[in-house]
Amino acid sequence: MIEETTVEATVQRLAYGGEGVTRVDGLVVFVPWTVPGERVRATVVERHPRYARARLEAVLEPAATRIEPRCPVFGSCGGCQLQHLTVAAQREAKAQAVVDAMERIGGHRGLGGLVCEPAASGWGYRKRAVVSWRWTGDELDFGYHHANEPGRIISIGGCPIVSDQIDVQLARLREALELALRDHAVAFDSGVLEGRLALRCLPSGPVQAGLFVDQTDLARHLARALSDNADIETTWGGWRTESSLTLAADAPRLINRFQYRGLDLRIGFDSFIQADLSGAERLYDAVIDAVGPASGKRVIDAYAGIGVVACQLAAAGAVVTAIEAHSGTASDLRANAHSNVATGSLHVLELPADRVQWSRPGPEIVVLNPPRGGCPRRILSGISASPARRLIYVACDPTTLARDVRRLGTGWRLESLRAFDLFPQTAHVETVAVLSRQNR
Numbered sequence: 017m018i019e020e021t022t023v024e025a026t027v028q029r030l031a032y033g034g035e036g037v038t039r040v041d042g043l044v045v046f047v048p049w050t051v052p053g054e055r056v057r058a059t060v061v062e063r064h065p066r067y068a069r070a071r072l073e074a075v076l077e078p079a080a081t082r083i084e085p086r087c088p089v090f091g092s093c094g095g096c097q098l099q100h101l102t103v104a105a106q107r108e109a110k111a112q113a114v115v116d117a118m119e120r121i122g123g124h125r126g127l128g129g130l131v132c133e134p135a136a137s138g139w140g141y142r143k144r145a146v147v148s149w150r151w152t153g154d155e156l157d158f159g160y161h162h163a164n165e166p167g168r169i170i171s172i173g174g175c176p177i178v179s180d181q182i183d184v185q186l187a188r189l190r191e192a193l194e195l196a197l198r199d200h201a202v203a204f205d206s207g208v209l210e211g212r213l214a215l216r217c218l219p220s221g222p223v224q225a226g227l228f229v230d231q232t233d234l235a236r237h238l239a240r241a242l243s244d245n246a247d248i249e250t251t252w253g254g255w256r257t258e259s260s261l262t263l264a265a266d267a268p269r270l271i272n273r274f275q276y277r278g279l280d281l282r283i284g285f286d287s288f289i290q291a292d293l294s295g296a297e298r299l300y301d302a303v304i305d306a307v308g309p310a311s312g313k314r315v316i317d318a319y320a321g322i323g324v325v326a327c328q329l330a331a332a333g334a335v336v337t338a339i340e341a342h343s344g345t346a347s348d349l350r351a352n353a354h355s356n357v358a359t360g361s362l363h364v365l366e367l368p369a370d371r372v373q374w375s376r377p378g379p380e381i382v383v384l385n386p387p388r389g390g391c392p393r394r395i396l397s398g399i400s401a402s403p404a405r406r407l408i409y410v411a412c413d414p415t416t417l418a419r420d421v422r423r424l425g426t427g428w429r430l431e432s433l434r435a436f437d438l439f440p441q442t443a444h445v446e447t448v449a450v451l452s453r454q455n456r
């Protein structure tokens with residue numbers, strides 16, 4: 017089969033990431049924006065030795081689980097991949113993606129009954145968002161990245177998965193930013209500029225915005241203009257990649273509060289918090305439940321963030337070492353330990369988790385919640401060499417979870433696996449895997 021061949025086929029399943037998978041003449045073909053069970057016509061646009069990718073031309077026989085997407089930019093925006101599926105079918109696909117990854121990469125069989133636990137709401141759940149913008153000198157692109165051309169920005173007038181508070185600000189902020197950029201362009205001819213606008217709205221306060229562009233003086237200037245033009249609290253900083261939005265040294269941290277099971281926690285604008293707060297609580301509950309009675313237990317919470325789990329376990333009597341590499345987040349973590357738990361029950365290590373001597377704090381239980389790329393091998397071998405008997409791994413990417421579970425080796429048994437739909441309409445899925453040490 018060569019490029020530009022048009023084929024007709026039945027979609028068998030969704031791959032992790034949301035693309036439909038079918039087979040034509042024995043070759044695996046990925047077709048985005050399709051639904052398992054439906055018959056489609058598609059044109060091959062990329063041919064690789066072991067698979068091909070095709071563009072959907074027509075849905076010939078739609079599946080019963082196909083629905084009308086709600087968002088006008090669905091199909092071109094890279095933010096949501098599954099709006100054309102019922103939420104129940106989305107969850108089925110996510111559970112299947114976790115099972116596939118754990119079987120194919122992790123080498124674990126018999127997980128077929130896994131259910132992806134539902135979100136509280138399918139829409140308006142995101143309490144934070146990052147909008148990309150590009151100023152050409154006289155025009156502003158303001159939105160999310162294109163699904164097929166990541167360098168292109170799809171302009172948005174609103175976004176149905178962000179909270180109503182953030183959604184109503186999007187149009188205002190776009191106008192305010194355009195005004196600020198136009199004023200700036202009159203004074204300086206800086207040519208094409210690209211940046212990010214991070215938005216956050218926690219229950220303790222109004223929407224706040226961070227303006228990120230690769231020149232601190234300009235970031236400060238635009239953030240202040242945005243604040244004046246849109247009457248919103250702002251901060252600023254630089255950016256290099258999507259995951260590295262860094263506040264400038266002179267920028268305000270815009271502190272908020274987050275409450276969980278009696279804890280009152282501080283969180284700066286640049287500290288991690290799940291986008292869906294009720295989903296976050298269910299994840300934290302799952303970890304706390306997996307630890308069981310905490311009193312007297314020695315726990316390491318690695319990639320601890322602002323310390324929600326660490327503080328909860330320390331408050332319940334565990335002796336906790338929390339590891340967090342980001343300095344602003346680590347300062348929130350220390351403040352949260354100070355104001356929520358007894359002195360001496362929570363020790364904060366501000367350093368990268370791969371620099372930890374895992375045997376020194378001598379943990380019985382380790383909690384891991386790394387970013388999407390998973391854990392370096394050094395951490396996994398450190399945990400295996402430590403006295404830890406139980407490992408609770410919270411993952412936002414089932415493929416790296418499965419890889420890390422395999423790398424842990426046969427000394428560990430997968431005790432339980434839960435999947436959570438924290439990001440309805442997208443292909444993302446959160447998982448909590450509990451592993452216990454095999455008897456040696």
Ligand SMILES: C[S@@+](CC[C@H](N)C(=O)[O-])C[C@H]1O[C@@H](n2cnc3c(N)ncnc32)[C@H](O)[C@@H]1O
Nearest residue numbers: 288319320321340341342367368369385386387
């Ligand atoms: C997915 S978040 C989890 C945060 C926290 N467990 C929670 O659920 O609220 C990952 C956290 O790990 C931190 N982090 C990233 N790389 C790290 C590293 N190499 N060592 C330690 N912490 C790291 C980030 O700053 C972030 O706070």
